[in-house]
Amino acid sequence: MIQRFEIRDNDYLHRLYEDRERWVPVYLKDTFFAGMFSFQPGESMVPFFHGYVHQHTSLKEFFEMHDLVFQNKIQKEAFDDIESKESNPKPRTMCSFESQLSKLYTKEIFSLFQYEVEMMSHCFHISQTNTTGSIVTYTISEQETKGNIIRSLEVMYDKIGTEVRCICSCYNFRGYLCRHALCVLNHNGIDEIPSQYILSRWRKDFKRMYVPDLGSNNVDVTNSVQRFEHLHKRALQVVEEGMTSLEHYTVAWQAFKESLNKVRLVADKNVE
Numbered sequence: 001m002i003q004r005f006e007i008r009d010n011d012y013l014h015r016l017y018e019d020r021e022r023w024v025p026v027y028l029k030d031t032f033f034a035g036m037f038s039f040q041p042g043e044s045m046v047p048f049f050h051g052y053v054h055q056h057t058s059l060k061e062f063f064e065m066h067d068l069v070f071q072n073k074i075q076k077e078a079f080d081d082i083e084s085k086e087s088n089p090k091p092r093t094m095c096s097f098e099s100q101l102s103k104l105y106t107k108e109i110f111s112l113f114q115y116e117v118e119m120m121s122h123c124f125h126i127s128q129t130n131t132t133g134s135i136v137t138y139t140i141s142e143q144e145t146k147g148n149i150i151r152s153l154e155v156m157y158d159k160i161g162t163e164v165r166c167i168c169s170c171y172n173f174r175g176y177l178c179r180h181a182l183c184v185l186n187h188n189g190i191d192e193i194p195s196q197y198i199l200s201r202w203r204k205d206f207k208r209m210y211v212p213d214l215g216s217n218n219v220d221v222t223n224s225v226q227r228f229e230h231l232h233k234r235a236l237q238v239v240e241e242g243m244t245s246l247e248h249y250t251v252a253w254q255a256f257k258e259s260l261n262k263v264r265l266v267a268d269k270n271v272e
Contacts, residue, residue, distance in 0.1 A: 029169040075225045082228065083107060084204040093117055096191040097182055101198070109176065109202040116170070119145075119179040126187050134160040138187070140180045155184045162194045175199045 002008055002017065021027040052069050053062055084106040091098045091114075098117045102110060125141040138155045155166045164185060165171075170178030177185075177197050185193070200206050219230045242252030 028173075030172045032172060032175060075229065078229050078232075079225045080106070080108065081204070082225070089114075095120070095182075095186075097185075097193055100192050104198060104204065105176075105202050106204045106206075112174070113176045116177065116179045116182060120183055120186075123179055123183045126183060129154075134158055138184050140183060142180070153180050155180050157184050157188060159188070162190065163196075171197060175202060 002010075002013055007013060016023075049062075049065070049069055052065050057065070087107050089102050089107065089110055091102055095117050098114060101113055105113060122145070123140050123142045127139050128136060129139050130137040136157050136159065138157065140153050140155060141150055142153060143150050153167055155164065157164050164177070164181045166178050166180045166184075168178055168180060170176070171181065176199075177193060182193075220226045238252050238255065242249045
């Protein structure tokens with residue numbers, strides 16, 4: 001465009017082109033953003049402070065709002081964690097990948113992965129185009145949801161390491177496998193997603209190591225989320241101390257067992 005319109009002397013466009021690797025989607029699709037950066041038309045990223053600040057918010061108001069926003073986000077994450085652990089999403093297909101990750105993924109990330117599983121039906125043709133040692137290259141034909149547009153995508157599969165890589169870079173960018181990679185795994189008789197493609201951050205049993213500093217004086221005991229956060233923080237303090245030595249570990253483990261027994265006794269009395 002710069003050459004075509006003869007605007008090489010435009011400093012702004014020149015700097016923009018020099019920095020193209022920082023903003024052009026094709027350069028960024030292999031960078032992990034946890035799906036928070038949108039490349040698709042019409043998609044947008046929800047800002048961290050959306051609904052809390054606006055263009056007329058003063059700097060003083062922004063800093064006053066920051067802690068409130070942060071605490072609300074942490075509480076929402078804790079609530080979502082609890083909901084994910086208690087949820088048992090129903091598979092929509094007979095695909096073993098969906099059944100496998102319904103037991104592992106959090107509710108939100110599973111819904112995104114579930115869409116990829118459903119879209120496997122749009123991948124109607126797989127052809128082997130090249131083989132180099134244990135690495136096989138496949139071309140997958142996919143029909144897009146809108147219109148009759150058919151596109152071809154290249155997927156590489158390593159039979160020895162059970163590694164798969166699609167040119168769409170969904171895993172690199174979002175952290176879960178795309179429908180094209182799933183089709184290649186299925187084509188090769190793999191009925192479970194390899195463990196290296198199941199990120200810990202997306203698991204419902206993932207243990208968060210950051211907890212807000214909630215003192216005993218400002219915990220709303222009627223709020224189950226705040227109770228969870230407060231107890232979790234105190235438990236982590238015991239864990240961190242218990243890791244330092246075998247003696248510390250023994251004391252911490254004994255304290256946990258005694259505490260659990262006392263809590264269960266209270267629960268039993270309430271039942272009676």
